[in-house]
Amino acid sequence: MSEKIQAIRGMNDVLPEHAHWWDFFEETVRDWLAAYGYRTIRLPIVEQTALFRRSIGEVTDIVEKEMYTFEDHLNGEHLTLRPEGTASCVRAVLQHNLLYPGPLRLAYSGPMFRHERPQKGRYRQFHQVGVEALGFEGADIDAEQIAMAARLWRKLGISGVRLEINSLGDSASRARHRGKLIRHFEQHQDILDEDAKRRLHSNPLRILDSKNPAMREMLECAPKLLDELDEASRAHFESLQVILGELGIGYEINARLVRGLDYYNRTVFEWVTDRLGAQGTVCAGGRYDGLVSQIGGKPTPACGFAIGIERILTLIQEENSGVSPEAGDVYLVHQGQAASKFAVTAAEFLRDNDFSVILHCGGGSFKSQMKKADASGSRFAAIVGDDEAIAGEITLKPLREEAGQFRMGLGEAVAWLRSQSI
Numbered sequence: 001m002s003e004k005i006q007a008i009r010g011m012n013d014v015l016p017e018h019a020h021w022w023d024f025f026e027e028t029v030r031d032w033l034a035a036y037g038y039r040t041i042r043l044p045i046v047e048q049t050a051l052f053r054r055s056i057g058e059v060t061d062i063v064e065k066e067m068y069t070f071e072d073h074l075n076g077e078h079l080t081l082r083p084e085g086t087a088s089c090v091r092a093v094l095q096h097n098l099l100y101p102g103p104l105r106l107a108y109s110g111p112m113f114r115h116e117r118p119q120k121g122r123y124r125q126f127h128q129v130g131v132e133a134l135g136f137e138g139a140d141i142d143a144e145q146i147a148m149a150a151r152l153w154r155k156l157g158i159s160g161v162r163l164e165i166n167s168l169g170d171s172a173s174r175a176r177h178r179g180k181l182i183r184h185f186e187q188h189q190d191i192l193d194e195d196a197k198r199r200l201h202s203n204p205l206r207i208l209d210s211k212n213p214a215m216r217e218m219l220e221c222a223p224k225l226l227d228e229l230d231e232a233s234r235a236h237f238e239s240l241q242v243i244l245g246e247l248g249i250g251y252e253i254n255a256r257l258v259r260g261l262d263y264y265n266r267t268v269f270e271w272v273t274d275r276l277g278a279q280g281t282v283c284a285g286g287r288y289d290g291l292v293s294q295i296g297g298k299p300t301p302a303c304g305f306a307i308g309i310e311r312i313l314t315l316i317q318e319e320n321s322g323v324s325p326e327a328g329d330v331y332l333v334h335q336g337q338a339a340s341k342f343a344v345t346a347a348e349f350l351r352d353n354d355f356s357v358i359l360h361c362g363g364g365s366f367k368s369q370m371k372k373a374d375a376s377g378s379r380f381a382a383i384v385g386d387d388e389a390i391a392g393e394i395t396l397k398p399l400r401e402e403a404g405q406f407r408m409g410l411g412e413a414v415a416w417l418r419s420q421s422i
């Protein structure tokens, strides 16, 4: 016997009982993006490997060990399944010259791929919604994006996600900080893990991002980037905090927040919950003023964030446990030759009038069909026997309450169903 074919580890099917939460999320996101004037862009899932190497940075978890990279055997091109969306978005903006008329607010969503160890909240194919604002320099856009995320949590009914912010300053401030940081790490060589030792000189800032508990104490007393900020970055950070204050958005400054990607500068932020264990960051972003020029465009300030959809959905489902998915309106059962023929017409007529109808298929007694109708979660059964068919009528029976049953013509049935406020 051949072996069973299964999904790839870390790449999940979304089964119908969960899919409706994805629908709910996507519908909410659509309105939310429109409310802030973000327009959708749809991007390819495969890009040239060089795009990610150049933008995310060589010495990062993603580029060093998480990318699904392969050679196209037909033409030898080096390709990668996108691990995130910002690089592709900026690539598209430059390729199509979208910045020509002026600044731009864009949003994308879809699957991302990273070869990580799968665990709760961490998958190899996962999904993000991301927004990018290009061409805006002031802290007002950073604040707008943070307020935007806060509004989404409210719309989704999620509570208990807290905001952490930090500033990475400009490249000169990072260079000053870097020297001090390396000295600090060198004094604690014995505590550094393998990753940290390897990054000590190539990318020491990234060591601050480590989740290794053995290094926590040593990281907590490391020199802070905030103490090295240049004047303009300091003013930017202060102005962000003033606007957040005006908007009534609470935050905490986390001096160790550095983000896993190289292209960030100035503002970085994360929304974090305690309810998802180690995978507690549900949304992460910040400013990346250097990226556009790094991949070949004119210097353009920019700010964006990405939401991890699986992690958010886990929170939504927790908050809504016990809420059953929205059921259909009508399950139509039928028996007899004339009845089965009329059932098709009746079902189409109800759908013409915006009701959802599951038409029973596969025969069986009325009793067994009614069991299926009950199990379907529909609010009403519509029953058609040959009698009804000849009269051009259906019998409607509420399934969620004791209320008898009512036989009527199709037009009347539509009016009656509407009066039941469905």
Ligand code: ATP
Pocket (backbone or CB within 6 Å): 084, 114, 116, 121, 122, 123, 124, 125, 126, 127, 128, 259, 260, 279, 281, 282, 283, 284, 285, 306, 307, 308, 309, 310, 311
């Ligand atoms: P982490 O520190 O958890 O690895 P990250 O810094 O790699 O996160 P980003 O690249 O900033 O994450 O991605 C933004 C968001 O996407 C994360 O905050 C998280 O919610 C989600 N995310 C990232 N990687 C995964 C993954 N492998 N599985 C599920 N969600 C993910």
Ligand code: MG
Pocket (backbone or CB within 6 Å): 061, 260
């Ligand atoms: Mg990661």
